[in-house]
Amino acid sequence: MGKFFIFDFDDTLAGFSVYNTWLYRTGWSFPPPLGNLLPGSEEVLGRIRADRIPLHMLTINIVLNDEMKWRKLNRLGITRWFDERHVHMVRRKTPDVFKQICRGRDPKGCYMVGNSYMHDIRPSLEAGINAIYIPRPHIKRLYDSFIPDHPRLIRLKRISQILDIYDDL
Numbered sequence: 001m002g003k004f005f006i007f008d009f010d011d012t013l014a015g016f017s018v019y020n021t022w023l024y025r026t027g028w029s030f031p032p033p034l035g036n037l038l039p040g041s042e043e044v045l046g047r048i049r050a051d052r053i054p055l056h057m058l059t060i061n062i063v064l065n066d067e068m069k070w071r072k073l074n075r076l077g078i079t080r081w082f083d084e085r086h087v088h089m090v091r092r093k094t095p096d097v098f099k100q101i102c103r104g105r106d107p108k109g110c111y112m113v114g115n116s117y118m119h120d121i122r123p124s125l126e127a128g129i130n131a132i133y134i135p136r137p138h139i140k141r142l143y144d145s146f147i148p149d150h151p152r153l154i155r156l157k158r159i160s161q162i163l164d165i166y167d168d169l
Helices: 017-026 041-050 066-075 095-101 117-126 137-146 159-168
Strands: 004-007 055-060 087-090 110-114 130-133 153-155
Touching (some): 041 055, 087 095, 110 117, 117 130
Parallel strands (some): 055 087
């Protein structure tokens, strides 16, 4: 069975999303954007790409226009891993969006990796694919007990832990 990964961007792969969104929205170049890829992101993306598995990104884009969002993504060199055709900017992540991205693939091999139960995990599970939930630490403490168990849901503490389970996915 072939693996297929969809990643969320803000707070899953990269940090400081609210500050950077505000900064790109204003068009200011000073102060500079903050943040970078979260620890472990480069290693996980590199391993998946080394196996020639296509990477997709599904990110909500409400505040910025597409050009500003691309600037935000490109600042971190995201095109090293994600082909522009595989970056999906949507106003809302729905089960239909996940089904469209995974079209023609075995849902058992499809994985959504995200930090938001509401926006990433729930709609991917409703679409019939697997989900890897990596909450932000402070959010984990507040909301983790509200997230129901599901046979297709994997909970991790850090994105780097994907490498620990990668061969078993």
